[in-house]
Amino acid sequence: MIRASVRGLDEALPFVDAVAATRPEMRPVQQAAAVTPARPIGPSSAPRKTAAAPVAASKPRANAVVPLVFTRLETPRDNTPISDIYARYRSQRIEIAGAQEHPTPLVESIAMASVAPPVPSGAGCDDLRLPARLIEEGDLSEAQLETIIMAHDAHGRDLPGRMRLDDDQTKLTRADDDPNARAYRLGYFLGDGTGCGKGRECAGLILVNWLAGRKKAIWVSKSATLIEDAIRDWTDLGGSPADIQPLSKWKPDQPIPMGDGILFVTYATLRSAGKCGTTRLSQILDWMGEDFDGVLAFDEAHAMQNAAGSEQGRGVKPSQQGLAGLRLQLAAPRARVFYISATGATSVHNLAYAARLGLWGQGPEYPFPSREGFVSAMEAGGVAAMEVVARDLKTLGLYTARALSFDGVEYDVLEHALTPAQIEIYDAYAGAFRTIHHNLEAALTATGVNDASGETNASAARASAKSRFESTKQRFFNHL
Known part of the structure; x- marks a missing residue:
């Protein structure tokens, strides 16, 4: 390998030639001409190709589009209440073949669970088709498929x-x-x-x-x-x-x-x-x-x-x-x-x-x-x-x-107890903002937004000033 610094292509050319001279010459591979055999005069001894055996029907591939098959339930399911507010959710009117349950349990309100949807009419069911893997692998859960149906x-x-x-x-x-x-x-x-x-x-x-x-x-x-x-x-x-x-x-x-x-x-x-x-x-x-x-x-x-x-x-x-x-x-x-x-x-x-x-x-x-x-x-x-x-x-x-459903969910209350010094600092800042709030109208009068009687001369400016004050106060205490 040659390493050199050059200032242009003209200076690089001798180095390229030197490297090329050390490489073996590449020649195309000569292939023998194919000889076409003459057709035999007598009958061929090779057996004739037999008729192809019938191909068995293959199982639909996972990506194959298949009908979304479901069974209608004339008598609706009763979804079991799990509290005074919610009932466990499951499809009340249909059973979808091969569908997977939703990854997380679902609920609906007691009022909604007390009634059932109608049985799907079946009109246009020929259009209800999806890739098989979406159903088999649960990419669309039973509850989601019910919504689509x-x-x-x-x-x-x-x-x-x-x-x-x-x-x-x-x-x-x-x-x-x-x-x-x-x-x-x-x-x-x-x-x-x-x-x-x-x-x-x-x-x-x-x-x-x-x-x-x-x-x-x-x-x-x-x-x-x-x-x-x-x-x-x-x-x-x-x-x-x-x-x-x-x-x-x-x-x-x-x-x-x-x-x-x-x-x-x-x-x-x-x-x-x-x-x-x-x-x-x-x-x-x-x-x-x-x-x-x-x-x-x-x-x-x-x-x-x-x-x-x-x-x-x-x-x-x-x-x-x-x-x-x-x-x-x-x-x-x-x-x-x-x-x-x-x-x-x-x-x-x-x-x-x-x-x-x-x-x-x-x-x-x-x-x-x-x-x-x-x-x-x-x-x-x-x-x-x-x-x-x-x-x-x-x-x-x-x-x-x-x-x-929040069934099985646990939570803990994380309480931060303020020290007396922190309470004193918080109260001091709250008192400062209270003073500003009590004197805000006077500041608006001094700047000409309000007249001497307290009536506004510029309602948009007054609303903007109050909005800026409240948003600044919220940002300050969020940082505090």
């Missing part, structure tokens, strides 16, 4: 009557005799708590429809960073990371060139518009197409709360974010809407956007004549009324809500 069954039904969308695109009017009216597909609400795998269930539902040929889906979520969670859940089920693309990848006035795939949208992006007046909503609808029948999933759906406003107190106007989500689901009548929120039935405003559950509408089939009537009645009824709504939705096969 129940949501698939709900998506096989329509809202009563035919509907016409108003000019504002936020309300449906029943018009059975109108030839231009459309039938709207029922949605499904998943209210599982943290740890139940809501993202995995959403990805599983999209996969079922993907394998059935519906390879366009929309996944709406709260923030752009959650696309990483969506990609993780999708790839865990065998999908490709490239299948999920964010809407923010394209400008509002650009057409979306993606063919098949999952479009990831945030609620903030959904309500935005471009400089040319084009909206993100119209951009999404153009990509979906007029007859879109794929999954439209609203993850963290409570971000659309206040879609109907509020009539309490001075009233609250409908939020633009809620209205944007409402317009998206109403503009796609055949979409398979899938609401996901752990706080779905805690407030009436967390259901005011759920226009595809059949909670309101014209006709005797609907319990309330309008969304405003539903919100008003639920606000008057309080938590008890919301509990009744959740139970009724479960009996209709449109809602489920499970949570992780």
Whole structure:
């Protein structure tokens, strides 16, 4: 090996030649020409090839797509209460062949356990197919598979009557005799708590429809960073990371060139518009197409709360974010809407956007004549009324809500006893902030924010000053 320092290629050339001279010359290997044997004159002595034996049917590979087989239980299971509040959860209406239990025991409230969902109708069961390994290896647990089956069954039904969308695109009017009216597909609400795998269930539902040929889906979520969670859940089920693309990848006035795939949208992006007046909503609808029948999933759906406003107190106007989500689901009548929120039935405003559950509408089939009537009645009824709504939705096969069991969980209280010196320091700082708080109005008057009578001259400046004071106080004591 030669080591030398050179200042250019010209100086390096003699060293390269010296190394090359020491190497043996490489020559191509000469191959003998193949001799083609002459065809024999007499009959060949080699036995003729016998007919191939029939191949036995092979066992389906783990990655092979198989039907999701389940047995219907005409008599529902009774889920056993484990406390005054919760009952142990297990599917009450179906037994899924080969399914694994959820890794952690699940529970549901006593009120929800007291009723059972309907038996799945079986309509469209040919579309219920998944890779075998997802079932055999427990990548989708029994509880998660049940959600997929129940949501698939709900998506096989329509809202009563035919509907016409108003000019504002936020309300449906029943018009059975109108030839231009459309039938709207029922949605499904998943209210599982943290740890139940809501993202995995959403990805599983999209996969079922993907394998059935519906390879366009929309996944709406709260923030752009959650696309990483969506990609993780999708790839865990065998999908490709490239299948999920964010809407923010394209400008509002650009057409979306993606063919098949999952479009990831945030609620903030959904309500935005471009400089040319084009909206993100119209951009999404153009990509979906007029007859879109794929999954439209609203993850963290409570971000659309206040879609109907509020009539309490001075009233609250409908939020633009809620209205944007409402317009998206109403503009796609055949979409398979899938609401996901752990706080779905805690407030009436967390259901005011759920226009595809059949909670309101014209006709005797609907319990309330309008969304405003539903919100008003639920606000008057309080938590008890919301509990009744959740139970009724479960009996209709449109809602489920499970949570992780804390059975067997132990905890200890870690108490830090303050010394007299620490208490003295804390009290001194608390007294200082109390003095500032008592003199805050005087400081606002001295700076001209308030006039001499105490009335404000600049409400925004006053609110900003108080907000800064309170946030500074919280940060200080957190550090202390």
